[in-house]
Amino acid sequence: MDRKLRYGLIGVGNNAVKKHLTNYAMLSNVELVAISDINMEHAEKVAERFAISKVYKNYQDMIKEENLDIVSVTTPNSLHADITIYALQHGVNVHCEKPLAINALEAQRIVDAKNTSGKLVMIGLNNRFTNAAIYLKKLMDTGYFGHIYKINTGWVRRSGIPGRGTWFTNKSIAGGGVLIDLGAHYLDLALYLLGLPEPKYITGATYQNFTHTTARNRNGYAGDPNGIFNVEDSATGFLGLENGSTIHFEFSWASNIEEERTFVEVLGTKGGASIVNGKLKIQSELLDTCIDVIPVLNDNIKLLSEFEHFTNAILNNGNLLAPAEHGVYLMDIIDHFYRAADIQEPVFFDKTIVLN
Template identity: 60%
Template sequence: MKKKLRYGLIGAGSNAEKKHLTGYSALPHVELVAVCDVNQEKAKKMAEKYQISNLYTNYTVMLDREQLDLVSVCTPNLFHADISIYALNRGVHVHCEKPLAISAVDSQKILDAKRKSGKMLMIGLNNRMTNEAVFIKQYIDEGNLGDIYQAKAGWRRRSGIPGRGTWFTNKQLSGGGVMVDLGVHYLDLVLYLMGNPEPSYITGSTRRTYDHTNLRNRNGYAGNPNGIFDVEDSAVGYLQLKNGGAVSFEFSWASNIEKDTTFIELIGTKGGISLVDGRLKIFSEQQGTCVDIVPQLSPNVKLLNEFEHFTSCILSGEEPLAPPEHGVYMMEIIDQFYRSASLGQPVLLSRRERTAAVIYD
């Protein structure tokens, strides 16, 4: 029998339980060896539920002792970089939650450590791995949309702050508000589907409206009335691409809209695709007329499983489909999105042009 991959979890919070422990505990070739959380009670609860015998409150001690093959990093965003780099330097593969880090600089440090270590790192961008996303990616890569020249992405909630006053609303710990939380998923999704095209400039606008009330917390997220709330709860923007393409986006944790919604739309010379609240549609032409196509993807057939995918990449040496290079690309866009929002004007995105563009500095 082949040796099982020795797995450790760092950050035993809600995402760790919903995603990572559920996902990895279902894989026969993975052994859940250790769990770490600075909050011992949380680590203990998770260890008991998933029958994990080794419990830590310090990730360096866990990584030094346990001879792990793979860890999940599910802590607040600020700690992703230090933990991922420590694990990679110890020769451990890393499944790091999104965003890769709180800035492009930190993301680049992770990428450098990954390259030096020869180990794998995959970002937990699960929206790339839904049946719809897998279908769309293949459909686009086969050339069915032609040249994509317009796209939009959005995720808007009416009352969905993930706990006012928790680390999510504390800029130092999170790196940003809804743009870093939901924007990282859906702006990433459209750009990934387009093949991560080179950006040209970005215009961003942010607003914080609900820092004074607990009314707009997401269901089940209590929040801390005395905690810090210094991030945006809504974000809109426009990204111009070097190839002439245009991408618009809008995200909110809370806003006065009828209902929560998620959407992406990609429009190309040969066809268009929309995915609105999970409903996939294709728009094209056939036999001299416009046609709508509604693919019927079976929810019972999972086209891609994030955890199987990453372990199979570890075993085969194939690059995972959400590598750290994509995290650096996204955090460069997000850093300049915030810069544009604070300056109140567009910001150039190409690194070379940005240093030359005195007008925006």
């Protein structure tokens, strides 16, 4: 290719630095051109660290002036839709963080704008890109496990509130609590592994047990003892699928458990598998005996592949592993879950989300 892809980022927070800037900076066909944040002082420090010459307070100015090919949207959740749509309307491909939006309607607005623009939108679902998930999905798609009748999934933390009183705990900015934050990874992963099946009904409960304290913040997240905390810190649910299979899920930012755990456990009629804290194990049978198989996977392509994948898709018109349409599907399920938890009754899905 003749020139490098011109890259910008909006929302220079933790995720922007740890994930997007660090990884896009490693790609030889990408030029880090500009970043934007309402906190200019912080953004300027980050720009210096990554040798980025332009810093904008206003993302619209950056998009209008910099002729970008890609932007990452790494702001608080409620801003994802408007910023992504603005970028698409100006001919820019968007790598938007999870959750795609704060509800399915907002996510659908993004898909509509994407379709009109002819550009690409990929969601930052890094847990779909791990070697363990990619290998497990391949195995599931071959039918190796027989009929998958159940998945247990979740991410439970003992002390992991991402800052009590920050935007994460404010419903109008985050859209919800731990389910929209961590469920956007592991409920998504379960559904993705199953091939985004049609949901039938959902039920569950949310809890607010640690809203009064900053003692259960995630390490390094100070928070604000006087800030708003009006979202759930735990969520548990049960999703029934049209094909009779089920997904049981649990998420907590804080709970009185022994230790943090991420998990997805796949139960099939001929075998099973689990990814627990990132490690994949397969449960099978050999000569009438139950066996565990541990695939030997190459760890070192994690993360980088998400960024290469997106740039390659832009350059070669390729398919995306985490397209915007999947965000509409997930947010519809999350919307239904919050309704079910609110009325304390199961809620049935009355429409099919068409993925195109």
